Amino acid sequence: MTSPALTRQALSGLRPEPLASYLAGLGLIRVIGEQADPAATAAWTPDGLVLGTTVPDIAAWLADEYVPTPVLSPWNNGSGFGPKDREPVRALDALRAHPSPRLAPFRDAIQVAEQVVREGRAVGWITDAAGGGNKGRLVREFRNRCPDELLRWIDAAVVLTGDDTFFPPLLGTGGNDGRLDFSTNFHQRLLDVLGTSEQDRARSVAMARDLIDGTQAEQLAGAAVGQFDPGRAGGPGSSRFGAAAPLVNPWGYVLFVEGALLFAASAARRYQHAAGRAAMPFTVQGSPDGSASGAAGEESRGEVWAPVWTREFTLAEIKQMFAEARASWRGRPARRAVDFYAATRTLGVARGIAGFTRYGLQRRNGLAFAAVPLARVDVREHSEVRLAAEVEDWASRFGGSDTSAAVGQAARSFEAAHLEYARDGGALPLARLLAALTGLEQAVGRSGRAKDGSPVRYAPPAQKFLDVLRRAESPELKVAVGLASCATLSGPAVPSRTMRQVLLPIDPPVPGDKSQPNGRWRDAPLIPGFGSRGLPQVLADVLIWRSRVAAAERDEEKFRGVTTFRSAIPVPAADLHAFASGTLDEKTLDLFLRACLALSWRNVRHEWSPARPDVPVVTLGLLHALAGGVAHGNGNSDEPELALSPDWAARLVAGQVRAVHDEAAARLRQAGWDAVPAPPEGSAGDGVWIAAALVPRCLRPRSVLSTIAIRIKSGEPS
Numbered sequence: 001m002t003s004p005a006l007t008r009q010a011l012s013g014l015r016p017e018p019l020a021s022y023l024a025g026l027g028l029i030r031v032i033g034e035q036a037d038p039a040a041t042a043a044w045t046p047d048g049l050v051l052g053t054t055v056p057d058i059a060a061w062l063a064d065e066y067v068p069t070p071v072l073s074p075w076n077n078g079s080g081f082g083p084k085d086r087e088p089v090r091a092l093d094a095l096r097a098h099p100s101p102r103l104a105p106f107r108d109a110i111q112v113a114e115q116v117v118r119e120g121r122a123v124g125w126i127t128d129a130a131g132g133g134n135k136g137r138l139v140r141e142f143r144n145r146c147p148d149e150l151l152r153w154i155d156a157a158v159v160l161t162g163d164d165t166f167f168p169p170l171l172g173t174g175g176n177d178g179r180l181d182f183s184t185n186f187h188q189r190l191l192d193v194l195g196t197s198e199q200d201r202a203r204s205v206a207m208a209r210d211l212i213d214g215t216q217a218e219q220l221a222g223a224a225v226g227q228f229d230p231g232r233a234g235g236p237g238s239s240r241f242g243a244a245a246p247l248v249n250p251w252g253y254v255l256f257v258e259g260a261l262l263f264a265a266s267a268a269r270r271y272q273h274a275a276g277r278a279a280m281p282f283t284v285q286g287s288p289d290g291s292a293s294g295a296a297g298e299e300s301r302g303e304v305w306a307p308v309w310t311r312e313f314t315l316a317e318i319k320q321m322f323a324e325a326r327a328s329w330r331g332r333p334a335r336r337a338v339d340f341y342a343a344t345r346t347l348g349v350a351r352g353i354a355g356f357t358r359y360g361l362q363r364r365n366g367l368a369f370a371a372v373p374l375a376r377v378d379v380r381e382h383s384e385v386r387l388a389a390e391v392e393d394w395a396s397r398f399g400g401s402d403t404s405a406a407v408g409q410a411a412r413s414f415e416a417a418h419l420e421y422a423r424d425g426g427a428l429p430l431a432r433l434l435a436a437l438t439g440l441e442q443a444v445g446r447s448g449r450a451k452d453g454s455p456v457r458y459a460p461p462a463q464k465f466l467d468v469l470r471r472a473e474s475p476e477l478k479v480a481v482g483l484a485s486c487a488t489l490s491g492p493a494v495p496s497r498t499m500r501q502v503l504l505p506i507d508p509p510v511p512g513d514k515s516q517p518n519g520r521w522r523d524a525p526l527i528p529g530f531g532s533r534g535l536p537q538v539l540a541d542v543l544i545w546r547s548r549v550a551a552a553e554r555d556e557e558k559f560r561g562v563t564t565f566r567s568a569i570p571v572p573a574a575d576l577h578a579f580a581s582g583t584l585d586e587k588t589l590d591l592f593l594r595a596c597l598a599l600s601w602r603n604v605r606h607e608w609s610p611a612r613p614d615v616p617v618v619t620l621g622l623l624h625a626l627a628g629g630v631a632h633g634n635g636n637s638d639e640p641e642l643a644l645s646p647d648w649a650a651r652l653v654a655g656q657v658r659a660v661h662d663e664a665a666a667r668l669r670q671a672g673w674d675a676v677p678a679p680p681e682g683s684a685g686d687g688v689w690i691a692a693a694l695v696p697r698c699l700r701p702r703s704v705l706s707t708i709a710i711r712i713k714s715g716e717p718s
Helices: 017-033 059-066 088-095 101-123 135-143 149-158 180-191 198-213 251-262 267-272 315-324 335-345 382-391 405-424 427-446 446-454 462-471 475-484 537-550 571-578 586-599 620-626 648-653 659-669 687-694 702-716
Strands: 006-010 041-045 048-051 159-161 164-166 235-239 242-244 300-309 353-363 369-378
Touching: 017 041, 017 048, 017 059, 017 251, 017 300, 017 315, 017 353, 017 369, 017 382, 041 135, 041 300, 059 198, 059 353, 088 101, 088 180, 101 135, 101 149, 135 159, 135 164, 135 267, 135 427, 149 159, 149 251, 159 462, 164 242, 180 198, 180 251, 198 251, 251 315, 300 315, 300 335, 300 369, 335 353, 335 382, 335 405, 382 405, 382 427, 382 620, 405 427, 427 446, 427 462, 462 475, 475 571, 475 586, 537 648, 537 687, 571 620, 571 687, 571 702, 620 659, 648 659, 648 687
Parallel strands: none
Antiparallel strands: 006 048, 041 048, 159 164, 235 242, 300 353, 353 369
């Protein structure tokens, strides 16, 4: 006897969207693999679900041979086991009276459920009041006694852990969505497809063919589809005429309930994870980014990430995939959407999964929920996403109900940026993530309660982050790096202080104090106003402060005058002169500076390609030459190097640019520079901007001054 031939059939009506279609595809895979062809394979393709099976006519097999899995929810009102459940009871009676032997497992399960409910009423697990009784106890008792075939439905609808009961959002709150009980709806749809006459069979085959081929030759049933297919759920606003009735292909409903059973919490996941949502396959908490069609604050039960595979898998392989439900980030199961994105970018999901369809279970149409497709997520390696692991833990402390409004808003901004970076990677998303982290630090620093409950954050080393950020190739980034990497040198009575500890409300750690290794909170930043005042004004104040405290550093006795920050990554002169001219984009500079302030620049070495300004700010060129110290031209190495006068920063801010320029020129001539330019009349520059541009170190400042001097000698305009 020859074996049936295996054929690959493209089922264009079963696709990853909407969720009802995806689950129906899973249901078809499961029932064929368990009841007809254990070697059947399945894969998702652009043409729909492709089944490799020996079943020649799937629609006919469903109508003639499919054996329904028992699905009962006696713990719910409206499931057919309550005193007021008239229509659900009729459906159960019809299933019991149906002549088909395929419903024998159902009849046995109904008998057990009725017995457990009777006993539950007798001992008080169930009361007639809505919501009364001990639902968890009833579920446990029913699970202990029910036939094995029913266990998958119970484990998909309810997660029992110790004394706690959790409801996977895929199946609502224990197999129902409000008043819509999925089990009784399943019973009614079974009666639609398992008729008793030849005419009933013909219609059942036609409806099954409609489902798998994506056609609509047969009339759809006017029945609720629940949260699984928002387009056919009906209700207010669902039609141009106001409201439409819900519509469903009965076979679609039957199969998507069968498919939902693959999301049952497995014993392995119950053991591996503590409780609750972690045991629910491919299910995470709702994300603040929500859906494009949603509203702010829209309620969500959570998210389901439906795995899509393009390789041919057998049912055994698919069951293993769902049992493990591997989505791991930092060695832990994903609990949030951002963790799931990170898992898909760092090889944290099961091999063979090509992507996921991300569904948010959002409240829509009053109290009803809808499975809203949020994104299609390809699985691809993007190793730079691992950087998020170095900054996310501290931020996760905030955003709960016990935080202030300002801290909560900053935490939500961080969460949104966190998700964007985990999803997309890249220089700008990383900058937004780090900038949001700095914003959260500022908000915490202004909140006494948040500050008291959280230590100062550990700032990770900047080098790996800079390797990603520098892809932006932005002059604003170079200036930001130059500013953020500035640090003072320690002196006998003054500890080293970074720019992060100047602009944020943070003090350096106390030597020997291991309880606060990352520093201590201040009541206010050393230089106030970052984020609320213009950046040039803030940086000018930094330069004034720097001029006042520089003498306390350990090597300032080597200079006559004061230097700017001796420890920093130098910035190309062209970018600093562009900053002083006001031609850089202030929003971009603010973004990158906030990002860089989230990091530690200690021992980071980086050199940008040198670039001289086309149109230099002449006074800035003179001052940069003195900012790091200039030796005397007489060759006497014992004399201190010439540097900036301590009062120049304040005088620049006061508008005395020409006077400062002349004094700087005289000091440079003293150091042996012959051709020191004077600024053209009326073009001395803005003193505040010049002071701000003096804060970072300039890359090769003397070559810029030489260029200006050569132009002066040759008569070229400077």
